[in-house]
Amino acid sequence: MKKFIVLLLLSTNVLAAPQNLEVWLLSNPKVTQLLELLNRPDFKKQALTVKLECQAMGDYCFDPQFGLYKQDDLNFNVKVSDDTGPSIPSGKSVDRDLISCDSSNYFDVFCGKAKLEAKPSKSVIDVWVDTSSSMREYDHTTPDGSCHRKSLITKLDQSCGFNQKLNVMMFDTSIKQAGEISSVCNNQGLNDYKKLMDWIERSDAKSLIIITDINEYHKEFTDYVESKHGKIRGDKEPFRASQMIELADQLAKSCK
Numbered sequence: 001m002k003k004f005i006v007l008l009l010l011s012t013n014v015l016a017a018p019q020n021l022e023v024w025l026l027s028n029p030k031v032t033q034l035l036e037l038l039n040r041p042d043f044k045k046q047a048l049t050v051k052l053e054c055q056a057m058g059d060y061c062f063d064p065q066f067g068l069y070k071q072d073d074l075n076f077n078v079k080v081s082d083d084t085g086p087s088i089p090s091g092k093s094v095d096r097d098l099i100s101c102d103s104s105n106y107f108d109v110f111c112g113k114a115k116l117e118a119k120p121s122k123s124v125i126d127v128w129v130d131t132s133s134s135m136r137e138y139d140h141t142t143p144d145g146s147c148h149r150k151s152l153i154t155k156l157d158q159s160c161g162f163n164q165k166l167n168v169m170m171f172d173t174s175i176k177q178a179g180e181i182s183s184v185c186n187n188q189g190l191n192d193y194k195k196l197m198d199w200i201e202r203s204d205a206k207s208l209i210i211i212t213d214i215n216e217y218h219k220e221f222t223d224y225v226e227s228k229h230g231k232i233r234g235d236k237e238p239f240r241a242s243q244m245i246e247l248a249d250q251l252a253k254s255c256k
Contacts, residue, residue: 017201018126018208023225025234026138026213026241062217123167124255125160126205127153129184130212132172132191138213139185139241147185148241149211152248154181159252166255167205175199193221200228207254211244 054061129149141147153168160166168178172189193216200208214234225232233239 017228018203018205020207021200021210021225021228021230022208023210023212023216023230023232024239024244025217025232026135026211027234027238028137028214062214123160123163124165124206125156125251126167126169126203126208127156128169128171128175128199128208128210129153129178130172130191130210130216131170131184131186132189133187134191134213134215136187139187141185141187145182145185148244149184150181152211152244153178153184155245155248156252156255157181160255171196171199191216193218197221197224200224209251 135149139147139149153162153166156162156166162168162181163177168181168184169175170178170184170186172191173195175195178184191212196210196212196216197220200210217235222232222235
């Protein structure tokens with residue numbers, strides 16, 4: 001009987017995770033522009049003085065201002081850091097891992113915000129969009145309220161229908177459904193890759209695309225995605241926000 005219960009729990013856990021999972025790690029456009037400049041045949045590399053920080057990530061380096069790059073691509077010295085990778089700054093006024101809903105409080109500002117809505121997904125594609133403050137560097141919102149995340153969702157809306165076959169969620173330290181397409185250009189709050197892993201684990205989406213930035217390039221997170229047979233874009237080659245629109249038609253095919 002005990003074996004049966006264990007097997008039932010394991011099978012339920014497997015079914016809860018998305019069938020298809022992709023994570024897009026956006027890099028700062030600066031790193032791509034720099035590498036394109038260095039690869040130009042008429043460019044004299046010795047004439048350029050660039051100070052890059054190298055936070056070792058396997059065969060790659062990470063610089064907070066430039067994103068992920070191969071050190072072999074650069075013919076000048078970089079400052080090597082002992083850090084294993086970017087980390088999320090700790091909260092000062094509240095422990096983000098302890099956000100919960102306390103029914104004894106008359107009003108809890110964090111009540112339920114850290115919980116994924118438990119309703120069956122009827123969509124064909126689920127897109128989770130990072131709207132934390134760090135996205136300002138990777139997908140800047142223009143004065144008219146536009147951004148590359150909005151362009152992607154608008155394109156998918158034409159074939160899938162916003163919050164119909166296409167389910168759009170926004171996240172920072174909490175996750176919620178996007179009420180309108182323009183809201184995906186918000187850039188405020190913090191994020192937590194450990195919460196993101198928990199939300200993925202409890203998602204019943206058929207196909208899940210997660211748009212976040214290179215700051216979420218943590219070994220624990222990438223190992224988790226790989227354990228779910230997920231695909232990661234931007235971990236080995238820079239992936240700019242402007243490139244997302246190029247994948248819209250491919251994603252939209254599943255809605256037709």
